[in-house]
Amino acid sequence: MTTGGLWRVEGTVRTASGAVNGHDSAASGFGMVVKLVQSPLLWSGIEQVPLQFREELAHHYRWRTEAEVYASELAAAM
Numbered sequence: 001m002t003t004g005g006l007w008r009v010e011g012t013v014r015t016a017s018g019a020v021n022g023h024d025s026a027a028s029g030f031g032m033v034v035k036l037v038q039s040p041l042l043w044s045g046i047e048q049v050p051l052q053f054r055e056e057l058a059h060h061y062r063w064r065t066e067a068e069v070y071a072s073e074l075a076a077a078m
Helices: 051-060 065-071
Strands: 003-013 028-037
Touching (some): 028 065
Antiparallel strands (some): 003 028
16 A cells, blocks of 8 residues: 555666766666655555544554665665
C-alpha cells in the first residue's frame, strides 16, 4: 500500500567532455531500481479502509521508514 511505483532504470554515464568515469573511453552502462514510497492515503485500495480510520492509518503506519533509512548514514553501509 505504500509502494506507488517500482521501475528498473538503465542508462549510460558520460561527462560533457565525452569522458566516462574519468576516462576517454566508450560509454559506461549502469542500472538501478527506483521505488516511489507514498502515504497510505494515496494507495489505490484506500477505500477498503473505513473513512474514520484512514487518517489514523497514515499517522501510525511507519511508511516513511524506508526513505529515512536511505537518506541516513546507514545508506553508505548498504
